[in-house]
Amino acid sequence: MANIVPAIELKGISKHFGSVMANKNVDLTVNKGEILAILGENGSGKTTLMNMISGIYYPDEGQIFIDGKEVTIRSPKDAFDYKIGMIHQHFKLIDVFTAAENIVLGIEEKGRYDIKKATAEIQKTCDKFGFVIDLNKKIYEMSVSEKQTVEIIKVLYRGADILILDEPTAVLTPQEITKLFAVLKNMREHGKSIVIITHKLNEVLEVSDRVSVLRKGEYIGTINTAEADANSLTQMMVGKKVTLNIDRTEPENSVDRLKVEGINCRNREGQFVLHDISFTAKSGEILGIAGISGSGQRELLEAIAGLQKLDSGDIFYMDPETGKTEDLRNKTPMQIRQLGVRLSFVPEDRLGMGLVGNMDIIDNMMLRSYRKGHSAFLERKEPKNLAERIIKDLEVITPDAHTPVRRLSGGNVQKVLVGREIASSPTVLMVAYPVRGLDINSSYTIYNLLNEQKKSGVSIIFVGEDLDVLIELCDRIMVISSGGISGIVDARTTTKEELGILMTTSGGEKNG
Amino acid sequence: MADLTKKHEPLIRLSKNDDLAPWKAWCIRLGAVAVSILLCAGIVVLLTDINPIEFFKEMIDGSFGSTRKFFKMLQEVAILLCISLAVTPAFKMKFWNTGAEGQVLVGALATAACMKYLCNSISGLPLFLVMFICSVLAGMVWGIVPAFFKAHFKTNETLFTLMMNYIAIQLVAFMIAVWVPSGSQVVGVINRETKIGWLPDLFGQKYIINVIIVLVITLVIYIYLRYSKHGYEISVVGESENTARYIGINVKKVILRTMAVSGAICGIAGFLLVAGTDHSISTETAGGDGFTAIMVSWLAKFNPFVMMVTSFIISFLRIGAGEIASSFNLNESVAEILTGIIIFFIIGSEFFINYKVNFRTKQAKEHTEVKQIEESKEGTK
Numbered sequence: 023m024a025n026i027v028p029a030i031e032l033k034g035i036s037k038h039f040g041s042v043m044a045n046k047n048v049d050l051t052v053n054k055g056e057i058l059a060i061l062g063e064n065g066s067g068k069t070t071l072m073n074m075i076s077g078i079y080y081p082d083e084g085q086i087f088i089d090g091k092e093v094t095i096r097s098p099k100d101a102f103d104y105k106i107g108m109i110h111q112h113f114k115l116i117d118v119f120t121a122a123e124n125i126v127l128g129i130e131e132k133g134r135y136d137i138k139k140a141t142a143e144i145q146k147t148c149d150k151f152g153f154v155i156d157l158n159k160k161i162y163e164m165s166v167s168e169k170q171t172v173e174i175i176k177v178l179y180r181g182a183d184i185l186i187l188d189e190p191t192a193v194l195t196p197q198e199i200t201k202l203f204a205v206l207k208n209m210r211e212h213g214k215s216i217v218i219i220t221h222k223l224n225e226v227l228e229v230s231d232r233v234s235v236l237r238k239g240e241y242i243g244t245i246n247t248a249e250a251d252a253n254s255l256t257q258m259m260v261g262k263k264v265t266l267n268i269d270r271t272e273p274e275n276s277v278d279r280l281k282v283e284g285i286n287c288r289n290r291e292g293q294f295v296l297h298d299i300s301f302t303a304k305s306g307e308i309l310g311i312a313g314i315s316g317s318g319q320r321e322l323l324e325a326i327a328g329l330q331k332l333d334s335g336d337i338f339y340m341d342p343e344t345g346k347t348e349d350l351r352n353k354t355p356m357q358i359r360q361l362g363v364r365l366s367f368v369p370e371d372r373l374g375m376g377l378v379g380n381m382d383i384i385d386n387m388m389l390r391s392y393r394k395g396h397s398a399f400l401e402r403k404e405p406k407n408l409a410e411r412i413i414k415d416l417e418v419i420t421p422d423a424h425t426p427v428r429r430l431s432g433g434n435v436q437k438v439l440v441g442r443e444i445a446s447s448p449t450v451l452m453v454a455y456p457v458r459g460l461d462i463n464s465s466y467t468i469y470n471l472l473n474e475q476k477k478s479g480v481s482i483i484f485v486g487e488d489l490d491v492l493i494e495l496c497d498r499i500m501v502i503s504s505g506g507i508s509g510i511v512d513a514r515t516t517t518k519e520e521l522g523i524l525m526t527t528s529g530g531e532k533n534g
Numbered sequence: 535m536a537d538l539t540k541k542h543e544p545l546i547r548l549s550k551n552d553d554l555a556p557w558k559a560w561c562i563r564l565g566a567v568a569v570s571i572l573l574c575a576g577i578v579v580l581l582t583d584i585n586p587i588e589f590f591k592e593m594i595d596g597s598f599g600s601t602r603k604f605f606k607m608l609q610e611v612a613i614l615l616c617i618s619l620a621v622t623p624a625f626k627m628k629f630w631n632t633g634a635e636g637q638v639l640v641g642a643l644a645t646a647a648c649m650k651y652l653c654n655s656i657s658g659l660p661l662f663l664v665m666f667i668c669s670v671l672a673g674m675v676w677g678i679v680p681a682f683f684k685a686h687f688k689t690n691e692t693l694f695t696l697m698m699n700y701i702a703i704q705l706v707a708f709m710i711a712v713w714v715p716s717g718s719q720v721v722g723v724i725n726r727e728t729k730i731g732w733l734p735d736l737f738g739q740k741y742i743i744n745v746i747i748v749l750v751i752t753l754v755i756y757i758y759l760r761y762s763k764h765g766y767e768i769s770v771v772g773e774s775e776n777t778a779r780y781i782g783i784n785v786k787k788v789i790l791r792t793m794a795v796s797g798a799i800c801g802i803a804g805f806l807l808v809a810g811t812d813h814s815i816s817t818e819t820a821g822g823d824g825f826t827a828i829m830v831s832w833l834a835k836f837n838p839f840v841m842m843v844t845s846f847i848i849s850f851l852r853i854g855a856g857e858i859a860s861s862f863n864l865n866e867s868v869a870e871i872l873t874g875i876i877i878f879f880i881i882g883s884e885f886f887i888n889y890k891v892n893f894r895t896k897q898a899k900e901h902t903e904v905k906q907i908e909e910s911k912e913g914t915k
Contacts, residue, residue: 328778355781371776379774390781395761
């Protein structure tokens with residue numbers, strides 16, 4: 023780090039989509055042989071900015087300099103010519119090809135295509151940087167972490183000197199993250215420049231040399247990581263001081279509300295997506311569900327909500343008003359409601375499942391209630407009142423209640439959805455990744471709403487991905503792994519490492 | 535690195551244009567119509583020696599030249615509007631019903647059969663009722679069959695409904711062969727003498743009843759889609775099947791019910807065509823309106839009242855093109871070519887509504903030019 027030489031310089035970069043300014047007059051410098059973190063909340067324009075360097079988008083204004091020379095990057099191919107490689111958040115690999123085949127894909131070479139020779143070449147790259155991977159393994163047989171490794175090797179093999187990683191840790195376990203960071207540091211030793219896009223403060227502090235912060239598309243500033251701490255970075259990101267603690271109360275008068283007993287569920291290929299799952303959710307507590315994404319979280323919630331057919335097992339609901347126990351197994355959402363079960367569900371896919379993007383807020387309120395009454399026609403007065411109440415109480419930022427929800431920002435969409443689900447005064451509230459894509463302030467609004475519901479005696483099932491948040495917010499955490507439960511722990515005493523190990527140990531028996 | 539520095543900004547870039555004001559969008563559409571008419575005029579004037587002013591006069595004359603022409607135009611608009619209304623509920627549900635042509639034909643066939651077989655036993659209002667109900671049922675069946683397979687086996691509805699068209703056409707051809715043993719393939723006017731099963735004239739004009747019935751349907755469909763629970767369910771299923779399942783809508787039921795409605799209204803269009811307009815039937819009775827209706831509905835963004843405008847524009851242009859072809863003694867195909875050009879422009883204009891075309895800015899151009907000059911200088915050194 024003795025002599026600092028810039029690898030990429032951006033000057034006055036702007037990009038807008040329609041009327042939305044994604045980037046406004048951004049200046050940024052990436053030096054040779056450093057790890058630069060680009061920090062910003064969701065929607066602050068981090069990915070857009072990097073996409074302009076990697077040739078996905080073309081800037082409306084501004085200049086890009088590489089090694090001091092002005093360049094024009096029109097396509098990912100151009101970016102590769104300048105030795106820039108990007109690893110996208112959603113991997114761009116072909117499932118039925120092997121790792122080696124994916125890596126050589128798209129490289130133009132004269133003469134006959136020789137996969138054996140190419141594989142040997144790739145192996146050299148792997149050895150140089152210390153990657154351990156089977157290059158003849160097919161992508162669909164790989165774990166998320168292995169796929170990410172393939173993506174990294176792909177850009178290195180093409181001779182990239184500048185690597186851009188978009189939210190590389192989002193899908194990894196704590197152990198895998200540690201491994202990834204070691205790889206990044208190793209690449210830095212080889213003189214590569216690395217840019218990681220992230221919104222997680224602790225990762226920034228752990229791995230980067232410098233941090234550049236973006237807020238609402240604008241460049242805020244760059245500081246050396248050694249001089250930064252979580253509070254100063256948050257302040258740069260959000261623009262004002264925020265207090266980051268969740269107020270966790272002890273559960274009161276907790277009684278069993280939902281009892282899941284040995285449920286099994288198979289997908290179309292006949293593999294178990296849920297295997298022998300049993301647990302109890304209690305009133306007045308938040309039960310967290312942790313696990314690598316795709317371990318059966320979605321199927322479990324959908325099974326309880328009546329959207330997933332079960333092979334076997336039972337789901338019992340203890341009605342607090344009548345004291346009766348109802349079996350919800352294989353009932354449709356309609357039948358569950360008719361039983362008087364007040365079950366609310368905030369699904370992972372907000373605009374694709376929980377709401378209808380093209381409808382306005384009022385019509386989205388109606389989703390739950392439009393059947394009321396015997397008239398063949400709709401009644402929009404009550405939903406309108408509800409919409410206006412939610413806009414006011416949850417501080418939803420929208421021109422009015424007639425705005426289509428897809429035009430709202432991620433945080434406001436989630437407020438509308440959570441607001442509607444809470445409005446039906448549920449006794450069980452299931453939420454899946456409720457703060458994904460939300461800015462810090464909106465996230466805390468959601469946590470507070472959940473805590474309020476908990477205090478009023480609702481049984482909350484919270485599927486989350488941020489282990490820090492799960493540990494801070496929940497009362498108990500259930501870890502699931504490949505469709506089975508690998509452990510239920512007390513959130514007040516557990517650690518991230520313990521959860522990380524449970525996430526990768528197989529839950530229950532594998533299907534034979 | 536030498537070749538890399540030569541890269542410059544692409545000449546044309548496209549960007550999404552989400553928030554275009556509706557009036558601007560309509561300006562673009564009307565502009566496209568104007569350009570297409572000018573192009574048509576240019577082609578016709580170039581190929582023949584017709585005066586351009588004559589061209590436009592004939593175009594307008596086609597629809598407004600006489601009272602008879604005006605009412606003929608009104609009935610064309612009404613039928614096109616009726617079929618457009620029919621496909622709209624299905625389209626809102628994202629069920630791509632390309633089978634309106636066949637659904638209209640079977641409706642027409644049902645009416646014609648009633649006129650042929652029942653004219654000796656009943657007449658007047660009871661006959662109209664039977665004709666109407668039979669057409670509705672026939673259209674409904676033609677709509678429900680593909681819906682059933684879509685709902686239960688996830689078959690592709692576009693292909694399925696399209697194939698059903700051919701079955702309908704062959705069915706009509708078969709019935710014509712039964713009714714006309716001579717094999718002339720033309721049924722001729724049914725009940726020419728008695729006029730049994732003909733919708734009566736109103737205010738001394740034919741087709742008025744057609745227009746009134748279609749206006750009523752327009753209003754009903756508008757209310758159905760916007761204010762009824764069924765209409766709401768259609769929107770939810772169309773926007774996202776997952777959301778529909780999530781809130782407990784029976785998706786299969788909605789698909790079947792909506793296609794029944796869609797087919798039924800097509801059946802009504804068939805009834806109006808035979809009882810009100812043609813008093814006859816052929817495989818050409820629907821005349822491609824089943825496909826044109828898709829465009830009418832789409833251009834109107836599925837709003838029944840806007841469809842009144844779009845169906846008028848399309849009919850007006852189509853009749854105008856036909857009028858030009860016939861009054862200047864041009865070949866029939868000329869009308870089809872002209873209509874084709876106009877429709878191509880209308881559909882093409884949607885691209886310019888959804889996307890903005892950015893040309894390379896002058897500044898950037900100069901910049902690269904300077905660079906290239908500098909490079910060439912360096913080269914000569």
